Amino acid sequence: MTPGERAAALEQLAAEVRGCTACRLHRGRTHAVPGEGHPETEVVFVGEGPGQNEDQQGRPFVGAAGGLLTELLELVGWRRDAVFITNVVKCRPPGNRDPEPDEIAACAGFLHRQLEALDPAVVVTLGRYSLGTFMPGAKISTAHGTVRPVDPATGAPSAVAFAMYHPAAAFRQTALKETLVADMANLPQVLLDARKARSTRIEGAGVDAEEGASRPAAGAPPGADLEAEADTPDDATFDAGPAAEPAVPDEQPPLAPATEDAPDDSDRTDQMTLF
Numbered sequence: 001m002t003p004g005e006r007a008a009a010l011e012q013l014a015a016e017v018r019g020c021t022a023c024r025l026h027r028g029r030t031h032a033v034p035g036e037g038h039p040e041t042e043v044v045f046v047g048e049g050p051g052q053n054e055d056q057q058g059r060p061f062v063g064a065a066g067g068l069l070t071e072l073l074e075l076v077g078w079r080r081d082a083v084f085i086t087n088v089v090k091c092r093p094p095g096n097r098d099p100e101p102d103e104i105a106a107c108a109g110f111l112h113r114q115l116e117a118l119d120p121a122v123v124v125t126l127g128r129y130s131l132g133t134f135m136p137g138a139k140i141s142t143a144h145g146t147v148r149p150v151d152p153a154t155g156a157p158s159a160v161a162f163a164m165y166h167p168a169a170a171f172r173q174t175a176l177k178e179t180l181v182a183d184m185a186n187l188p189q190v191l192l193d194a195r196k197a198r199s200t201r202i203e204g205a206g207v208d209a210e211e212g213a214s215r216p217a218a219g220a221p222p223g224a225d226l227e228a229e230a231d232t233p234d235d236a237t238f239d240a241g242p243a244a245e246p247a248v249p250d251e252q253p254p255l256a257p258a259t260e261d262a263p264d265d266s267d268r269t270d271q272m273t274l275f
Contacts, residue, residue: 001117001119003039003040006039006040006117006118007039009113009117010039010114010117010118013034013110013113013114013117014034014035016110017032017033017034017090017110018031018032018034018058019032020032020090020091020106020110022106022107023091023102023103023106023107024103025089025091025092025093025099025103025106026091028091028092028094029055029091029092030055030056030058030092031055031056031057031058032058032090032091033050033054033055033058033059033060033087033090033091033092034086034090034110035060035084035085035086035087035090035114036059036060036084036085036086037080037081037082037083037084037085037086038081038082038083038084038274039084039117039118041082041083041084041118041120041274042120042121042122042191042194042195042274043078043083043084043120043121043122043124043187043191043274044083044084044085044086044114044115044118044120044122044123044124044156045061045069045083045084045085045086045124045126046086046087046088046111046123046124046125046126046130046133046134047060047061047085047086047087047088047126047127047130047166048087048088048089048098048099048126048127048128048129048130048166049087049088049089049090049091049092049093049099049129050087050089050090050091050092051063051065051092051096052092052096053066054066054092055091055092060085060086060087061085061167064168064171065166065167065168065171066167068167068168068170068171068177068180069085069126069167072167072180072181072184073184075181075184075185076184076185076187076188078188078274082274083274084114084118084120086111086114087130088104088107088111088129088130088133089103089104089106089107090107090110098129099129104129104133108133111133111154111155112154112155113155114155115154115155115156115159116155116156118156119156119157119158119159120156120159121158121159121160121191121194121195121198122159122160122161122162122187122190122191122194123150123154123156123159123160123161123162124161124162124163124164124187125161125162125163125164126164126165126166126167127140127165127166127168127169128140128166130166131143131163133154134148134150134151134154134161135148135161135163138163140163140165143163144163144164144165144179144183145162145163145164145179145182145183145186146162146163147160147161147162147163147190147193148160148161148163149161158198158201159194160190160194160197162183162187162190164180164183164184165179165180165183167180191274
């Protein structure tokens with residue numbers, strides 16, 4: 001799939017999500033929240049579902065939890081607009097309740113098609129409902145920070161899943177911010193390993209090296225039983241003290257070819273390119 005085809009496929013999916021009436025959640029929504037990000041990224045973050053702020057704006061992770069996610073990305077030198085962020089369900093469950101199984105099932109096709117279009121190397125699961133989609137049977141308290149190959153049936157045939165707590169969990173248990181920081185610090189290395197694994201598979205399949213060069217691939221298991229992972233209100237306050245210094249790997253992958261929609265500062269060599 002070319003970059004243009006990938007972007008067009010994602011926009012078509014977003015339009016379908018905005019008009020979807022497949023489950024009861026559409027009745028109370030202000031806006032559906034398809035997801036957003038760079039169409040050429042290799043890293044996709046999948047949360048649980050929109051909260052109140054997301055429902056109002058039609059964008060994922062724009063409340064307090066989204067602010068913490070952006071902070072975590074910045075700790076490893078990544079920008080929010082260089083990854084793709086979406087949720088298991090695309091409409092807000094009433095009162096930020098947990099999504100029901102039939103609601104998750106109704107949205108599963110959208111998530112599958114997003115992953116199919118993006119073909120990521122790494123899917124980062126945020127919270128237990130996302131974890132259950134990509135690491136069935138795992139518990140977030142023991143799975144966080146670990147890697148497992150993604151079932152191709154999810155739509156991401158050459159990706160690994162990397163488990164993390166939902167950022168909102170840190171607003172209920174402040175010690176979890178340190179866990180989130182430590183796990184995020186390992187994500188760049190997870191991506192490097194995933195790229196190497198994808199390249200090996202491409203070579204083993206006899207695919208032209210140039211054909212797979214700009215979109216390389218990837219990865220085995222990973223955690224609290226903070227069962228309520230709804231978004232945190234905008235007026236929440238959080239202070240867990242100074243964050244630990246992330247251990248960004250010394251090895252940096254080669255920069256991907258520049259594209260028309262590459263970020264303005266894409267010539268920076270101190271930032272790992274995600275697309």
